[in-house]
Every structure is written in structure tokens, then in C-alpha cells.
Amino acid sequence: MNDQVQMLLDNVKQFCEQNIRDIALNIERNRIPDQIFSALREQGFIGANLPSSSGGADLDRASYDAILFQIAEYSPSVAYYVYMNNSIILPLLLKAGKKELAADIISGKERVGLSAGNILEGVGIKTTFQETAIFPSNFMISAGSDGSIALLKGTFEESGRKSLGLRGLGIGIRSFSVEKTEKIGRKEDMEKIFVDSSWEQAAIFLGLSQGAIEKAVEYTKVRKTFNFPLKDYSPVAFRLSELKSDLEMMKFYLFSEDGDREKGLMLKTRAADFSRKATKYALQYHGGYGYLEDFGVEKFYRDSVALNAVMFRTDVDRRILAESIYKSKTGYL
Amino acid sequence: MDFDLSPELEDYRKKVREFALKEFREDIAQKHDLEEKYPDDLRLKALENGIIDFTNPWKTMLGIEEMCRVDPGLGISATVPYFGAEILLLHGSDYLKEKYLSKVAAGQKIMGLGVTEPGGGSDVAGLKTNAKKDGNRYILNGSKMFITNGSIGDFFVTLVRTADPDPPSKRHRGLSVLVVESAFKGFSSSKLKGKLGVRATNTAELIFNNVEIPQENLVGEEGKGFYYVMEFFNISRVFVAAQSLGIAQGALDMATEFLMEQEKNGISVSEELKFKLSEMATRTEAARLLMYKAASYLFNYKPNPTITSMAKGYASETAAFCAETAMEITGMTGLSTKLERFFRDSKIMEIWEGTSEVEKIVISRMILKGDGNE
Numbered sequence: 001m002n003d004q005v006q007m008l009l010d011n012v013k014q015f016c017e018q019n020i021r022d023i024a025l026n027i028e029r030n031r032i033p034d035q036i037f038s039a040l041r042e043q044g045f046i047g048a049n050l051p052s053s054s055g056g057a058d059l060d061r062a063s064y065d066a067i068l069f070q071i072a073e074y075s076p077s078v079a080y081y082v083y084m085n086n087s088i089i090l091p092l093l094l095k096a097g098k099k100e101l102a103a104d105i106i107s108g109k110e111r112v113g114l115s116a117g118n119i120l121e122g123v124g125i126k127t128t129f130q131e132t133a134i135f136p137s138n139f140m141i142s143a144g145s146d147g148s149i150a151l152l153k154g155t156f157e158e159s160g161r162k163s164l165g166l167r168g169l170g171i172g173i174r175s176f177s178v179e180k181t182e183k184i185g186r187k188e189d190m191e192k193i194f195v196d197s198s199w200e201q202a203a204i205f206l207g208l209s210q211g212a213i214e215k216a217v218e219y220t221k222v223r224k225t226f227n228f229p230l231k232d233y234s235p236v237a238f239r240l241s242e243l244k245s246d247l248e249m250m251k252f253y254l255f256s257e258d259g260d261r262e263k264g265l266m267l268k269t270r271a272a273d274f275s276r277k278a279t280k281y282a283l284q285y286h287g288g289y290g291y292l293e294d295f296g297v298e299k300f301y302r303d304s305v306a307l308n309a310v311m312f313r314t315d316v317d318r319r320i321l322a323e324s325i326y327k328s329k330t331g332y333l
Numbered sequence: 334m335d336f337d338l339s340p341e342l343e344d345y346r347k348k349v350r351e352f353a354l355k356e357f358r359e360d361i362a363q364k365h366d367l368e369e370k371y372p373d374d375l376r377l378k379a380l381e382n383g384i385i386d387f388t389n390p391w392k393t394m395l396g397i398e399e400m401c402r403v404d405p406g407l408g409i410s411a412t413v414p415y416f417g418a419e420i421l422l423l424h425g426s427d428y429l430k431e432k433y434l435s436k437v438a439a440g441q442k443i444m445g446l447g448v449t450e451p452g453g454g455s456d457v458a459g460l461k462t463n464a465k466k467d468g469n470r471y472i473l474n475g476s477k478m479f480i481t482n483g484s485i486g487d488f489f490v491t492l493v494r495t496a497d498p499d500p501p502s503k504r505h506r507g508l509s510v511l512v513v514e515s516a517f518k519g520f521s522s523s524k525l526k527g528k529l530g531v532r533a534t535n536t537a538e539l540i541f542n543n544v545e546i547p548q549e550n551l552v553g554e555e556g557k558g559f560y561y562v563m564e565f566f567n568i569s570r571v572f573v574a575a576q577s578l579g580i581a582q583g584a585l586d587m588a589t590e591f592l593m594e595q596e597k598n599g600i601s602v603s604e605e606l607k608f609k610l611s612e613m614a615t616r617t618e619a620a621r622l623l624m625y626k627a628a629s630y631l632f633n634y635k636p637n638p639t640i641t642s643m644a645k646g647y648a649s650e651t652a653a654f655c656a657e658t659a660m661e662i663t664g665m666t667g668l669s670t671k672l673e674r675f676f677r678d679s680k681i682m683e684i685w686e687g688t689s690e691v692e693k694i695v696i697s698r699m700i701l702k703g704d705g706n707e
Contacts, residue, residue: 116665132665161669164676172669173669225455233690284683287684288449291530291680291684293528294527298529310665314661315606319603331605
């Protein structure tokens, strides 16, 4: 890890301590508040990886990943918000020549969400649809059944149902009334962006894992059972040490490697699985208290599975990695 | 060796499933989960419809499984008003059975079990709540944590210290069980909110501040409390295995339905996903057989703590495994469906009634004593 990345990690940690730590529970309960959007914008995190000609900060891959990693340790929802804007929405809009809207997103004037599924039966017409939405907003980007990617403008209805995880983003099935649609690309563009951002996705998985592991390490130092702190028991101490070791090795890889696409896929695959394992043990070692939201560890457990659902397509991503290794069509049966 | 249930039990299983499918509607389950509200009407309906049948423990176990298969939060809520009843049944005086248990069986009262303490958790014998004898009553002080039915229960079968352990190293000595009414002066409770799962169930902290307990509320003999509670755990762990099995089977049902739908829509399902489904089904079946074995020992009055802990430990880990794997199979679709509730509900199975670690301690201890199995 170079000095620049370490310095950035320290700075982002300070930012999170000041802006996120005390309201992390509130983010879970009531979505990301406006003050966070303002703080992200002021800090230059939105657009951090984009070229300066597009209003970005032109950070290199490792530095951008450091931001995502560190924010995810405090709030995976906020980290994903930064990722979805910087790595998916803004590149798609800029590629489609939507510079004005991109600038408005970076400046905080507009917000755009993502919709899963194929809802564009008739691009250009008014329609209503129900689909899983990530960060439902008046602007949504969605894939269409005709192979296109479109920008939708309209309104959505809130739902009382909470998603399993990433609750700060208000993920859920939403009813969306579309007033205007505009094609901004093809599904292949989205697919490429998604696969090319494996490093960023891995950074979020690892940041979340670090948040959970650190909480478990601290808790097991002070929680006693049968007159000994939990850390004195070999299964607890050995398991948490193993998790911490795995995490440190993956962090080293994350911040040291050159950003090669295949290596990113490898890391993402390992980090996705690892996050589920790490958060599960972290919760388990908190016992009954881990089951309560006030202790802040159950959030990581939920978010690891939710992030796996939105960032790691168990079948598709493994096949892409396999094809990258075999250099031919593989793993399709 | 016959793996089939009797026709009577099969009929009962079908009856419970039909009840759960009819009454545990998704909107109801969602509402109680979101609002963290106990479904008292379902408790009474289950009782009125003969769904709760404590005359036959096999029925209790199968009923729990079938209800949790449809919805764990509602299923546990419908069966948990009787939590701790076995201690009274096995050791309570006729007076206590009549005064308390009969009311629970009639649906007029809800009971709970007070064992866990804020600093205790797995270390049951380390509890701090104490009851000092004062004439023909006890004066109770202390607190209990994570108590199911804590803020809706009418009385609690509570483990307390009535004497210093003798010698001090034998901490499990000097513990007794008292029946504590929530209406007693000095009793208070505080509902725990923001649970990850089983949010339809009620969980609270209990506070005892100089609560006067009549001597006749002592269950069994003074100083035997630890043994009563451990004996109870041998029973309740089989029922937690049933809760876990219900969750595992429910998650398997949903993953199966999802993949069948995919194939029906012409979407190819990879062997990788099919293998995951196979593993879910195999683990669920293995957990079921282990539970039946533990139940068979227990219900024939020869409990086997090793097998019971194996059944509870394995079934609870299977519940968490199946819920997580079903989430993996369904991807984004699962995030906002009832499956996500199963995932959240499943984790507590590895924690309550003895964590997975405690079950492993019991198993290894028994094996190393040469008292492991058969």
C-alpha cells in the first residue's frame, strides 16, 4: 500500500468518524439523510474516480477503492451509494453525452437510482411498473427488454416493506410512474461497467467485513463467560484471528495490485464469500446482543447478503471468472 | 427401523400446515415483523383449533416445524406462550399446576422462562439474581435478559440464587426455581426493540426490585433449580431443532419454487445452483433424522443430551445455511420477499437455548466422559 492510499484511508476514516459513526443506526432506519449527501459532495467523493474534465477528482483505482473500503466499514449503504454513482450511473450518463445531468449529480442537485429487471416494454411512452429499485428517485436507470439501457423520469411510491439489507438505500419493490424515457446505452455497456468495477465491489465487501470483525474483536475482549473473556477461548480467538488474517491479505491485494480485470474478479469472488463468513461469526460472537440493532453488528450480517445479491451474481460472475481463466466458453451447464 | 410417522401424526401434520397456510398470510406476517408486534389473536386461534396439543410431544414438535415452515415469527409466537411449562409439569406442586399451568392451557395466561441474565448468557450458573428467604416468602432482586414473552407474560418460571454455592467452585449449587408473577410489586419489564428477526415474538428485560414471592411459588426443591433448567433445555432444544427445521424446509420450499419457475420460463438453471439446492435438501433431511432420534430418546423417557445437542446444533446451523443459500439462489428477487425474513429469523436459532458453541461443549464433554452415544 503506498503512502497516498494510507493517507486517504486515514482521512476517510476521520470523515466517517465525524459524519457517519453517530448516525449509522439512523441511516439504517430512515435512509441516508441529506447531511450525508452534502458531506460526500463537499469531500469530493462523488465523482472521485472520474476525470477532471467531467468534474471528477481523477483518483487512481487504489485511492478510489480506499474511499469505498473505509466508508463501508461504517456504512455499507453509503459506500454503495458512492459506488453506484461513481462506477455505474455517472459513466453511463457521460458515455451517453448527458453531461448536464452528470454535473448535477456531482453537485448534488439531482439523484438517480437503479432499477433491476426489464421494465421498458415501450420506451418513449408513459407507463407504470413495479420493480426492485435501488435508491428509488425521480430519475431511474433501468434495463429494457429490448436490450437497451434507459433513463426514466417519473415518480415512485414508497413502500412500507424494508429490504433485507442496504436499508439506507431504500431498496425494495417500488411502483414507478414513468413520464419520460430516454435510451442511454445498451445492456452490454452496463454489463461491462459492472464487471470492470469488480475491484470497487471487492473494496465494499472487504470494508464491511472489517467493520464486523473489528466489532467482534473489541467485544470479545470485554465480554466474559464462565469467568473468562471470550477472547481466551480457542475457537473464538482462532476463528477471529483467521478472519483478520484473511482480511489483511485481501486488503494487501486490493491496494497493491495493478487493477487487472481478471484479478479484480478473483478478489471480488473471494471477498463476496468472505464477507458472509466474517459477518456471520462476528454476530455469533456477540451472542444475543448481536441480534439487536443497537450493537451495530447485525447490520453487517444483513448487508453482506444484500450486497451479494446486488453485486455478486453467483452464477454469472463465477462463469465470467471461469471464462477469463479458461479463455473460452465454460461453466455454462 | 420405521421412518414413517403414524397416520395420526401425519394427519396432525397436515392439519397444522393447512392452519398455518390459511392464517399466516404474508400481509399479517409482514405487519407483525415490521411493527414488532405479538400476534395474540393467532395464539388463541391456534388453541381453539386444536393446533396446540401438549398431550403428545411428537405433535408439539411436528406442529412447531410446520408452523415455522410457513412463517417462523408467527409460528414461534403461536407456540411459545407455554415456554417453560415442562418445568412446572415435571416439578411443580399441584397448587402451582392448577394456579398457573391450567390457565395457560386454557388460553387465559401467557408464561415465560427467566434464566438468561445481562452479563450471563451461556454461563447459566453464574447468574446474579438472588432470592433471600424471609419467613414464608422470598425477596427477589436482580434482572433477566432476552426473556421471551417478557413484556406480555403473566408469570415467569425463574431461576434464581437462594443460597451461596457450597463449595464456591460448584456454582450450580444453591439455585432454585420460583414462579414470579408480572403483577407482583417490584416487577417491571422493558421490551427489547430492533431485533434482527423473529420480530413478532416478544422479548424483554425483566427487573426484580424487592419482589415478594410466596414460598409456595418455589418449584420443586430448593437448590435443585440448575438441574431442572438443564433438564428443561434437553426438552426445549428438541423444539428449537423443530423451529430450525421449519425454517430450513421453508427456505428450501422457496428456493425450489424459484428454480422451478426459472425453468418454466425457459431460463437455464446451472448445475452449480442445482447442487446448492441438493445440499440444502440433504442437510435438511439429515437434521430431521437427527431431531427424530433425539425426540425418540426424549419422548420415551430416556433423554440423551449428546444427541439432543447434536440435533439442536446441527438443525440450527442448517436453518441458517438454508436461508443463506436460498438468498444466494434467488439473488435480487429474495431481497424483498418473505425469504429475507426467514434469513433474519434463522440466525437466532444458533444463539438461543444454547449457542452452537454450548452445544459443542456438551457434545465433546459427553464424548470425553465416554458417555457420548449408545
